[in-house]
Every structure is written in structure tokens, then in C-alpha cells.
Amino acid sequence: MSESGEISEFGYIMELLARGKVTIKNIERELICPACKELFTHPLILPCQHSICHKCVKELLLMLDDSFNDVASDNSNQSSPRLRLPSPSMDKIDRISRPASQRRSLGWRGWKRNSLTPRTTTFPCPGCEHDVDLGERGINGLFRNFTLETIVERYRQAARAATAIMCDLCKPPPQESTKSCMDCSASYCNECFKIYHPWGTVKAQHEYVGPTTNFRPKILMCPEHETERINMYCELCRRPVCHLCKLGGNHSNHRVTTMSSAYKTLKEKLSKDIDYLIGKESQVKSQISELDLLMKETECNGERAKEDAVTHFEKLFEILEERKASVLKAIDASKKLRLDKFQTQMEEYQGLLENNGLVGYAQEVLKETDQSCFVQTAKQLHVRIQKATESLKSFRPAAQTSFEDYVVNTCKQTELLGELSFFSSGVDVPEINEEQSKVYNNALISWHHPEKDKADSYVLEYRKINRDEEMLPWNEIEVCGTSKVISDLESDCNYAFRVRAYKGSICSPCSRELILHTPPAPVFSFLFDEKCGYNNEHLLLNLKRDRVESRAGFNLLLAAERIQVGYYTSLDYIIGDVGITKGKHFWAFRVEPYSYLVKAGVASSDKLQEWLRSPRDAVSPRYEQDSGHDSGSEDTCFDSSQPFTLVTIGMKKFFIPKSPTSSNEPENRVLPMPASIGVLLDCDKGSVAFYDVDHMRCLYERQVDCSHAMYPAFALMGSGGVQLEESITAKYLGYQESM
Numbered sequence: 038m039s040e041s042g043e044i045s046e047f048g049y050i051m052e053l054l055a056r057g058k059v060t061i062k063n064i065e066r067e068l069i070c071p072a073c074k075e076l077f078t079h080p081l082i083l084p085c086q087h088s089i090c091h092k093c094v095k096e097l098l099l100m101l102d103d104s105f106n107d108v109a110s111d112n113s114n115q116s117s118p119r120l121r122l123p124s125p126s127m128d129k130i131d132r133i134s135r136p137a138s139q140r141r142s143l144g145w146r147g148w149k150r151n152s153l154t155p156r157t158t159t160f161p162c163p164g165c166e167h168d169v170d171l172g173e174r175g176i177n178g179l180f181r182n183f184t185l186e187t188i189v190e191r192y193r194q195a196a197r198a199a200t201a202i203m204c205d206l207c208k209p210p211p212q213e214s215t216k217s218c219m220d221c222s223a224s225y226c227n228e229c230f231k232i233y234h235p236w237g238t239v240k241a242q243h244e245y246v247g248p249t250t251n252f253r254p255k256i257l258m259c260p261e262h263e264t265e266r267i268n269m270y271c272e273l274c275r276r277p278v279c280h281l282c283k284l285g286g287n288h289s290n291h292r293v294t295t296m297s298s299a300y301k302t303l304k305e306k307l308s309k310d311i312d313y314l315i316g317k318e319s320q321v322k323s324q325i326s327e328l329d330l331l332m333k334e335t336e337c338n339g340e341r342a343k344e345d346a347v348t349h350f351e352k353l354f355e356i357l358e359e360r361k362a363s364v365l366k367a368i369d370a371s372k373k374l375r376l377d378k379f380q381t382q383m384e385e386y387q388g389l390l391e392n393n394g395l396v397g398y399a400q401e402v403l404k405e406t407d408q409s410c411f412v413q414t415a416k417q418l419h420v421r422i423q424k425a426t427e428s429l430k431s432f433r434p435a436a437q438t439s440f441e442d443y444v445v446n447t448c449k450q451t452e453l454l455g456e457l458s459f460f461s462s463g464v465d466v467p468e469i470n471e472e473q474s475k476v477y478n479n480a481l482i483s484w485h486h487p488e489k490d491k492a493d494s495y496v497l498e499y500r501k502i503n504r505d506e507e508m509l510p511w512n513e514i515e516v517c518g519t520s521k522v523i524s525d526l527e528s529d530c531n532y533a534f535r536v537r538a539y540k541g542s543i544c545s546p547c548s549r550e551l552i553l554h555t556p557p558a559p560v561f562s563f564l565f566d567e568k569c570g571y572n573n574e575h576l577l578l579n580l581k582r583d584r585v586e587s588r589a590g591f592n593l594l595l596a597a598e599r600i601q602v603g604y605y606t607s608l609d610y611i612i613g614d615v616g617i618t619k620g621k622h623f624w625a626f627r628v629e630p631y632s633y634l635v636k637a638g639v640a641s642s643d644k645l646q647e648w649l650r651s652p653r654d655a656v657s658p659r660y661e662q663d664s665g666h667d668s669g670s671e672d673t674c675f676d677s678s679q680p681f682t683l684v685t686i687g688m689k690k691f692f693i694p695k696s697p698t699s700s701n702e703p704e705n706r707v708l709p710m711p712a713s714i715g716v717l718l719d720c721d722k723g724s725v726a727f728y729d730v731d732h733m734r735c736l737y738e739r740q741v742d743c744s745h746a747m748y749p750a751f752a753l754m755g756s757g758g759v760q761l762e763e764s765i766t767a768k769y770l771g772y773q774e775s776m
Contacts, residue, residue, distance in 0.1 A: 068189050071163040072097065077189050081179040084171070086275065087164035088182045095176070098160065172287075178260050180276065190251035202248040204229050214248045222252040261286060270299035368443050375436035382435040385425070395425060464492060464545040467519075467538050474534070476526070476553040477625065478560035479765040483520040484536050484548065492538035492545075497521050502531040502552070522765055528623075529557040554733035557717050557726075561622035562764060563613035563749060570649035575609040576753065583761040585611055586629075587753035608636065610648060613749035617720060624749060625715040625730045625762035633755030634687040639718055639725050641680035641745040680742040682725045683750065686710055687757070693737045708736065713762060718747060730762075 070077050072093035079091040159168045172178045203211040204226040214224035218234070220243040225233065234240045257267040257277065265279035273291040282288045294302075314321070387394060399418055405411040465487040473483040480499075486492050495518075498511040514521060516536075526532060531554050538545040564582040565571075571578065577586045587609060628635050640648070685692040691708040715728035718741075726738035741747075751759055 064188075065192070068185070068192055076193070077182075077185055080182040080185050080189075081176070082182050082276075083160070083162050083164075083179065084169045084274075084276075085162050085165050085167055087162050088185055089163065091176075091181075093163075094160070094179075097163075098176075174260065180257075180260065183257070187251055190249060193250075202250060206233060216245045216247060217249045217252070219244045219246060219252060224248050224250075268296050269293045270296055272299075364443075364445060368440065371440070371443065375438075378435035385428075395421060464538050464540045464543060466545050467492070467495060467536050467548050469534065469536060469548050469551045471551060473520075474551060474553070475765070476532070476555050477762055477765050478556075478562075480523040480526055480532065480534070480553060480555075481520065481765045482523065482534050482536070482551070485519060486538055492540055494539045495519070495536050496539065496544070497523075497534065497536050498547070499523060499532055499534045501527065502533055526555050528555055528559060530555050556623040556625075556715065556730075556733070557728070558621040558623040558719070560764065561615075561617065561624045561718075561749075563615040563624070564761070565751075566612050566614040569612060569614075570610050570645065572609045572611075576611060578611075582614075583763065584758065585751070585753070586758040587632075587756055608634075608752035608754050610645075610750065610752045612640070612645060612751070616642065616746035616748050617718060618743075618746050619720050621717070621719045621721065623715055623717050623728075625713050625728075626751075627713050627760045627762065628686045628710060629758035629760070630689055630710070632687055632753070632757030632759075634685065634753070635757050635759060636683040636685055636750075636752040637714065637759070638683035638716065638727075638750055639681065639741060639747045640683070640750040641742065641747055643745050644680045645748060645750065680745060681750070682739055682741050683752065684727055684737060686714065691736065694739070696739070711736075716749065718743075720747065 068076055070080070070090045070093055071087070072089055075090075077088065077090055080088040081091050081094055082088055160171050161167075162169050201213040202217075202224050204214045205211075205223040206229040207226060212226040212228070215227050216230060217224040218230075221233070221240075230245075234243060234245075259265045259267055259277075259279035259282065262279050262281045265281050267277040267279055269278050269280065269283060270276075271278045271282075271288045271291045271293050274288065277296065278286070278288050278293060283291075283293055384394075399422060402411065402414055402418055405414065467484045467486045470483045470485055473481070475481055482497060482499075484495070495516045497514045497516050499514075500509045500511045503509065514523070531552055534551045534553065535547045535549070537547045565578055565585055567578055567582060575588055577588050578584070626637065628637075682694075684694060689710045691710045691714070693706045693708065695706070711729040711731060713730035715730045715733075717726040717728060717735075719725070720743040723740055723743050724738060725741045727736050728734060729736055753759070
């Protein structure tokens with residue numbers, strides 16, 4: 038049922054099929070869109086040769102576009118000239134349908150960010166789950182699957198045989214149509230058809246068929262060259278093309294054949310394969326019967342295996358109940374013994390009270406007037422009184438109240454029960470590769486199997502670990518390869534990962550768990566800005582704009598005559614191409630081990646303009662580039678909120694800036710350089726923190742003025758290199774190999 042409470046079209050057709058009212062062959066599985074799970078509507082052919090509804094492609098692209106814009110809108114500020122603007126609020130469907138050349142200014146998701154390469158749109162095919170390249174034209178570059186559309190229409194007509202198609206031209210009430218014109222894309226009754234297609238006119242030559250609602254063009258036109266007919270077939274891309282595509286388009290160097298030849302070849306192959314399958318119909322029926330028996334046998338064996346498993350667990354429960362009873366009995370016995378001792382001691386102390394017990398008896402003895410009788414009784418009594426007096430002076434409980442010796446140690450048993458699995462079936466336990474597994478914007482989990490060929494598939498399990506150690510259920514993902522990207526993980530949380538291998542229906546025990554800590558905030562995506570303040574004489578930026586190297590040395594030698602005592606070499610700045618105005622964001626980078634001096638952090642737009650518009654050769658020894666002001670005042674204002682914060686990294690060390698709340702001794706401020714360094718900027722709180730990404734441990738935090746747009750900022754001096762951490766995404770899969 039749909040949300041409106043109506044039965045879907047596919048559900049209605051399936052109901053008719055169940056009643057035996059539809060005689061068309063059972064091909065409904067081939068006519069269902071993998072995205073909406075309904076009958077195809079205007080299906081498009083993707084480059085991986087799977088079909089999908091036209092509306093489903095648009096909806097999926099809109100979902101991807103919205104998810105990108107949600108992030109981009111938080112990372113944007115229109116007051117800065119270098120901020121990347123979010124997509125305008127307009128008809129998104131029209132925007133997506135435009136060719137790529139008309140969309141390049143919108144920062145669209147899936148485009149390659151390298152400006153030197155053609156921008157393309159990637160689309161996740163719901164049929165094969167591979168990312169396919171839609172090219173620069175996007176949806177406009179896809180063919181409609183008219184053949185599939187025609188079959189779907191036949192299927193609908195067979196299911197709705199009792200529902201007539203009405204004439205489109207009749208005055209109300211319309212009559213039942215008897216034919217449809219493929220040239221006019223309309224249905225007519227006999228009278229209207231004669232009126233609108235009179236003999237002796239051009240319309241009399243129109244092609245007409247039985248009543249239908251599916252009108253397809255007579256000639257298939259090229260989506261790349263809209264005025265050209267399709268007349269050739271590219272054997273490499275496996276798609277129809279026109280002569281312009283072959284002459285100077287994307288298929289100029291591809292092998293093509295005529296459409297008639299391709300039609301003949303493909304039809305012969307398809308007919309041959311269909312005839313083969315039809316000829317093997319008895320074999321197929323036999324195998325279906327065998328599969329039916331195997332399903333019943335599997336059902337019985339599965340129930341038997343469940344009964345055996347229940348029996349084994351009941352035996353474990355019995356052992357646990359026996360041990361539980363034994364442990365509780367021992368605790369009860371110890372408790373009774375201790376309570377008896379406390380009771381005896383309490384009675385003795387109660388006897389020390391006036392007119393009670395020992396004291397009362399002694400008071401009565403004191404009343405004895407016969408000296409011989411008194412001495413005979415008082416001697417033993419005095420000894421008891423002396424013991425009571427000593428115990429009163431040095432009070433000591435008769436027993437312990439703690440039951441620390443009776444705490445049940447179940448650590449080893451818990452670990453064994455956690456690894457409880459089936460008997461060894463020859464499937465080795467996979468091992469998670471901790472070096473290749475990491476978490477950033479997503480989590481990448483990689484593993485290896487001692488004997489890779491013995492496993493058919495793997496199941497990756499993961500769950501969040503709460504701080505109160507609450508046992509949350511495991512999430513499971515079936516994987517065919519030996520790595521998987523997991524998204525939608527919560528920020529600043531610990532996650533446990535484990536994997537097990539499957540061979541047929543038998544699985545291996547789970548691997549050892551890997552614990553990873555997600556970043557403290559959503560990952561902020563940016564590239565180095567090659568225009569704003571970038572010094573191409575000193576810095577070398579790669580084509581992807583995610584790595585920068587300092588080429589200092591040669592220019593310094595050329596200016597060697599200027600070097601005097603107290604000369605300070607200037608820093609070369611480079612910033613990110615996206616600014617931040619609000620929210621909480623995290624990004625990471627790696628500093629090359631050979632780097633001499635690298636400064637990294639954040640800076641406001643106005644401070645960057647001050648730095649970049651007033652470059653200095655730094656001949657003044659009092660000018661310090663990391664602070665942007667007179668270094669003589671550095672120690673007096675380091676606790677104030679400034680519009681920038683940069684930390685120093687170099688010579689394989691991480692230098693913590695001076696702080697009034699911590700020791701400023703050099704040995705306490707110098708740390709080993711982490712393999713990957715993270716920056717957490719919280720504009721709402723006005724703070725910036727630096728992290729050791731491998732251990733997700735905060736190294737340094739301070740306040741920063743975020744009243745203006747903040748940019749990731751870097752500065753290099755001497756030899757050095759900075760590599761931005763690459764976002765973890767599902768790798769582009771070669772769908773061509775699977776075709």
C-alpha cells in the first residue's frame with residue numbers, strides 16, 4: 038500500500054495475475070525498476086546497460102545534490118570573495134537536466150574537482166551498485182529504452198484488458214478508441230480517426246496501431262547531436278551513435294559497425310540463446326524440481342540444526358545454573374557465619390550495659406557481705422571484667438563485611454562465549470588490516486584472508502560503543518571483496534568492527550575486533566586555493582590541489598647577497614578554497630617528515646588580506662610570521678582571542694604554543710609529529726583544537742575570534758610538503774568488466 042492508501046499499479050497487476058486474468062508470460066521481474074520497485078516509466082539506459090526510470094534518476098540525483106548542498110551551505114559565507122556559493126534555490130530538476138557546460142558554476146557533487154580535467158557526473162546504479170559515469174551531458178546523454186517501454190505497455194494492457202483506452206478527440210462523453218496514431222501520439226475512435234485523417238491527405242499516410250498509451254518516435258535521434266539520426270553502433274561502448282560521434286566526437290577512435298549489421302548480429306545471438314534455453318526447457322523444469330527438493334531439505338536441516346543448537350545452549354545453561362547455585366550457596370554460608378559472629382559480639386557488648394548481662398551480674402556480686410564467698414566468686418568475675426574492658430578499649434569487629442573474595446571472575450568465560458561459533462569447517466578466520474583500516478568522513482575497513490579463494494563472501498559487523506558500555510546490536514553488511522566503506526557514523530564515537538568469512542552456507546568465527554574513533558565533528562572538505570595568495574615561485578601545487586610543496590632553496594641562493602646577520606626568511610602562505618562561518622568542522626592533513634618548518638591552523642578573511650596584501654621579506658627580526666604582529670608582544674597576548682591560530686610543525690616535531698595554563702618548558706612543548714594532524718574549528722564556541730588523528734587525541738586547544746569567515750591556513754618555509762587527507766569514498770568500480 039502506498040502512503041495515500043491506494044494499491045500501487047504493480048500491486049494491482051500482480052493481483053490480476055493471481056486471479057488468472059492476465060495471460061501474458063511471467064516476466065514481471067524484468068519489468069520492475071530497481072529503484073522504485075514499480076513498473077518502469079520512461080526507462081533510461083545507463084552506461085552499465087541497466088535501465089532505470091527517468092523520474093528515479095532525477096530523484097536520486099536530487100538526493101545526492103541535497104546532501105552535498107547541506108554540507109556546502111554550512112561551509113559558505115557570501116561576504117568573502119573566495120567562498121564557494123551553494124546552489125541557488127531554483128527548480129533543481131531543470132538544473133540537473135541541463136548539460137554539464139551549463140552547470141559548472143554550481144559546485145555539483147560527483148564532478149572531478151580538478152579544473153584541468155572534464156567535469157563529469159557519477160551516478161550510483163541501483164541495479165549493479167556501481168558508480169557509473171554519466172558524462173558531461175548527464176541525463177541528456179542517456180537513451181530511452183523504447184523496447185522495454187513497449188513491453189511494459191503490453192504488460193499493462195494485458196493486465197487492464199477490461200479497461201478500454203478512450204478517444205482523445207471525442208467530445209464528452211468520449212468513445213472507446215479503436216486505434217492509435219504513432220505520428221500524432223493520440224488515440225481515436227473510428228469517427229474521429231476519419232475526421233482527423235481524411236483520405237488523400239498527408240495524415241492518411243500516418244502509422245497507426247491498436248489502442249495504446251505508449252507512443253515512441255519512429256527515428257531514434259542522437260542525444261549528443263540532437264538533429265542527427267542514430268545509424269551506427271559502437272562496439273567498444275556498446276551503444277548506438279551517429280556519424281558525427283564517429284567523425285569528431287567521443288567515439289572517433291572506437292570501432293563502429295552499421296546499425297543493420299549490429300541489429301542482425303545481436304538478433305542472431307539473442308535468438309540463438311533463446312532457442313537454446315527453450316530447447317532445454319525439460320532440463321530447466323527438472324532443475325526447478327531439484328531446487329524445490331533442496332529447499333525442503335534445507336528447511337528440515339535448518340530446523341534440525343536449530344534444535345541441536347538449542348540443546349547445546351541448554352547444556353550450557355544447566356552448567357551455569359549449577360555453578361550459580363554453588364556460588365550462591367558459598368556466599369550464603371559465609372554470610373551466615375559472619376552474622377553469627379557479629380551476633381555473639383553484639384550480645385557480649387550488650388552485657389556491658391548497666392543492669393544487663395555481665396555488669397548486672399557483677400553489681401549483684403558486689404552486694405555479697407560474706408568475705409569468703411565474695412572472694413571465691415569475684416576472682417573469676419574480675420578476669421571477665423578485665424577482658425571486657427580491654428575489648429572496649431580496642432574495638433575490633435568479629436568478621437569482615439566485604440565479600441571481595443566472592444566476586445565471580447567471568448572475564449575469560451565471557452571472551453570464550455563471545456567467540457562461540459560452529460565447529461571448524463576449514464574456513465579460516467579473516468584478519469582486519471589495522472594499517473589500511475581508518476576512519477575519516479567515512480570508515481574504510483580492510484581485511485585479508487589466509488586463503489582468499491576459500492571464501493565466497495564476507496560479513497562485516499560494526500556497532501557503536503557507548504561510554505556506559507551498553508551492549509548495542511551489531512549491524513551487518515555482506516561484502517564480496519576484502520574492503521568496505523561504511524558511512525553515516527556518528528561523530529566523536531568509538532565503533533567496533535569485526536568480519537567473518539563465508540564458504541557456501543558455512544561461516545568462520547569472527548575476527549578480532551578493531552576499535553576506531555570517529556572525528557569529533559563532521560569532516561570539512563576543501564582544496565588548496567591556487568589564486569588567493571598562492572606564490573607559484575616558491576610553492577608547487579599538484580593538479581588535484583590537495584598537495585603543496587615548498588621549493589625554497591633556489592630563490593634563496595639567488596638572493597644570497599642580501600642575507601645579513603639577523604635576516605629572517607619569510608613564510609609562503611596558502612589557504613583553503615572554502616571558508617567557514619558557523620558550525621563545528623574537522624579536517625586533517627599530513628606533513629612530510631622532511632619538512633623544515635610548516636605552520637598550520639585557521640585565519641580570518643580580514644587577517645589573510647592583511648598578510649597577503651602586505652608581503653614582507655622579513656628583514657626586521659621583530660616581525661614574526663606565525664602571529665602576524667610584533668613578536669615582542671607575543672607572550673602578553675597569547676591568552677586573548679585572536680582572529681587566527683597557527684601551530685608550528687617541523688623536523689618531525691609538533692610544537693605546542695605557549696600557554697598561561699601549562700608549563701612553557703621546551704621539553705613539555707615539543708611532541709613527536711603525528712602521522713596525521715587534525716584541526717577542529719568550533720565557530721559557535723570560538724575555539725580551535727589540534728588532534729593526533731591516529732589516536733584522535735587533542736594536543737592543543739585555544740580560543741579564536743570567529744567573527745569573520747575562517748579559512749584553513751598553511752605556511753611553509755624551507756623544504757616541506759603538506760598533503761590534505763583524502764576523503765574516504767566508494768571507489769569507482771569497473772562496471773565494464775562485469776558486462
